Amino acid sequence: MKTRVRSNWSNAVLVCTKCSKKLDGGFGPKGRQPLGKALRKHLDLKKGRKAAAGVVDVKCLGVCPRGAVTVVNGAASREWLLVPAGADLDELVAALDLRDPADGDATR
Template sequence: MKSHVRSEWQGAILVCRKCGKKAGGGFGPKGKTSLAKALRKEMHGGKGRKAKLGVVEVGCLDICPKRAVTVVDTRHPGEWLIVRAGTPVEDVVGRLNRSADETGGEGQP
């Protein structure tokens, strides 16, 4: 049995699965894509373990905003984002990259 698997991730974006379901998508060009899927596509940093930044859907984060999704950037665990449905994904990516740049973290490749 392998004891570990290597990854290129420099951090992870945690997206609340329950919020995403309640928002019913609300992201992407037609407004029907989940935030996690839209972020994976927009980050352009690779796929799966080879990505620079992972996007992972997690269980309920107990914030439960109406028509919005809770997002945690593991590079800044003390600052959680509430992303309203319909917010352009480019704005969310820009905010995540700006936060990383302010503390010297890695942004988009």
């Protein structure tokens, strides 16, 4: 049995799927995608542990804001973000500090 598995993630972001479901999308170019999927596409992340960062959809974080989605940056887990529907994904990437430590660019 393996006790450890390697990952390329520089950061992990938790996105509440219950909040996203209540908004019925609200993100992406046409405003129809859930936040997790829109963020993965915006950052052009590979799938699974081979991605530069992980965007993980979780069931419920227990905050349940109206008209927004709860997001937690794993590196700064003491501060949670409430992202309103239609928010600019570039601003969200900056707020989550999803930067590649090697070159300072976003994890694209």
